[in-house]
Amino acid sequence: MAPVTPVAPVTSVTPVTVVGLDAAGAPPHPALAPALAAAGLVVGAARHLAAVPVPPGATTVALGPLAPAVHRLAAAVADGVPAVVLASGDPGLFGILRRLRAAGLPLRVVPAVSSVAAAFARAGLPWDGAAVVTAHGRDPRPALNACRALPLVAVLTAPGAGAGELGAGLAGWSRRLVVAEHLGTDAERVREVTPEQAAAGTWSDPHVLLSIATADTADTADTADAGPDAARAAGRMRSDNQPAAAPVGGWALPESRYAHRASMITKSEVRALVIARLRPRLGRLVWDIGAGSGSVGIECALLGAAVIAVEQEPGAGETIRANAAAHAVDVRLVVGRAPAALAGLPEPDAVFVGGGGADVLAAVTARRPDRVVLTLAALDRVAPAVGLLRAAGYTVEGSQLSAARLADLPGGSIRLAATNPVVVLTGERP
Missing domain, CATH: 3.40.50.150 (Vaccinia Virus protein VP39)
Structure with missing residues (x-):
């Protein structure tokens, strides 16, 4: 008789529902409305709380420092109070999901289009094989060096570690930058610029930066969308879709x-x-x-x-x-x-x-x-x-x-x- 594969035990604990709000501006997932209707606690950034119909009886926590919000969520789970967390795009992509799992909270996740996917879509570029890195809340140098090393990189930016700072650090490298600001809102703006233009510009938060290798180092004017240089660079990417993996052909070559x-x-x-x-x-x-x-x-x-x-x-x-x-x-x-x-x-x-x-x-x-x-x-x-x-x-x-x-x-x-x-x-x- 074949061995039986064990399964996780059924639990009566109500999981926290983590719902991503679409970075491309699409309507919320249908699962959000019933989750909100039943929620006793709703956690999210102030802009997310303002964008959805929070029921009058629910307690809201606007995200600032994350630790107090995690404590409130843990208390809600212990008390059997349904809770909803509103997140940007895909909560599993450099998002809140990692911290919630580290806290041991039971989770149900409903992702949406991430800001990275939306930025590539707005630029009309494929992004299989692209590296996705973050400069948010950490030393931005590894993100900058990833842009220096790889042909196609998406960077989740932060104040003080955004297009201006990354553009200044990319001077001398043949790169085009696509800066996508306020994705999915009426203030959305997507522009292709040189590193020098990025360093000299003023950028609104939040924004996503795409770094694209190109042989063309001539200055160009800002455009409404990504130009042909970006498309050609994306087509020259390594075909193994592993931009930071050990090379297929090895090293210490003859x-x-x-x-x-x-x-x-x-x-x-x-x-x-x-x-x-x-x-x-x-x-x-x-x-x-x-x-x-x-x-x-x-x-x-x-x-x-x-x-x-x-x-x-x-x-x-x-x-x-x-x-x-x-x-x-x-x-x-x-x-x-x-x-x-x-x-x-x-x-x-x-x-x-x-x-x-x-x-x-x-x-x-x-x-x-x-x-x-x-x-x-x-x-x-x-x-x-x-x-x-x-x-x-x-x-x-x-x-x-x-x-x-x-x-x-x-x-x-x-x-x-x-x-x-x-x-x-x-x-x-x-």
Whole structure:
């Protein structure tokens, strides 16, 4: 006899009904009217409470700090009083649902169209594969770095972390921004702007920002809706619909996967350790200094990080662009000699120093990234580099890597062909 799958026990506890109000302006879900009619407690933002027919006998709680509202809801559940929570769009998308579940409340959820879905719809863009992040109530830098790294990102904004601030942070990246204000209301406005225009503009809250990669960096006037640049950028998205997942093709790729000049490329065995030490991921910004072929920065971008590659040779810069395009990642290229070329760049979370002397390393540590990784072939440079990192307050560890690769011999034999030994140093800020 087949085993019986256990099911959750039936409970008589009345769940809190969480109803999303459509961000696109559509009428409320039919389930809202009977839920409100039976409700003894209705919780929501002031604008939501004003938008629905709250029954005269129901107690209302306008959301400000969330803890008092959660306490009132828990008391209502304990007393068997039906309660309704009004939310924006889909309550499960960076919404109130997470906090209510964390409080252990029994819930019935009726979602509506989210503000993110409404913004993409207003812009006429597909959004499968887009990253959705929030800058609301938290450090906005991870959201900004997601916009720097990925081709299509929706950001739920907040006062002080909106289109103006994100636009200023995207200066130097090839992006178009769609700003959708007051969705679903008479004051709705959707405009496509450049990062510079966003930084200089004044925006109403609440609004949603869409960040869209584009090769066109020319300024355009504000328009009533998203233009053809946005549509073309959306069509160039990665097809695996996993913008921040580990790359399908892996990392620490063979040198043959990159164009490079005279074997001037970080070997795959070394690159594997370097990438592990840099810890690239969505929300982090990595500098690749002395980028050469760009292989280290490109693989950090494949793992979701925003990347700036600094290279003094214009010819190598063209190689980096070609390699980044071949791997379908966005790497910002700065052509110039470090350390001067580092001035004005946004603050990194991790830095790989693949070229340059002590002056470059000193300039990097002065910016105080969390991690600094460098590779050295000359042993006489190891001790000074360790000393410089320690003097800057970093703890240092290092390894010497010496790989030997299989190589065929005539007659079917196999030998080991040694690659040049390299010292990998990692400085970590406590």
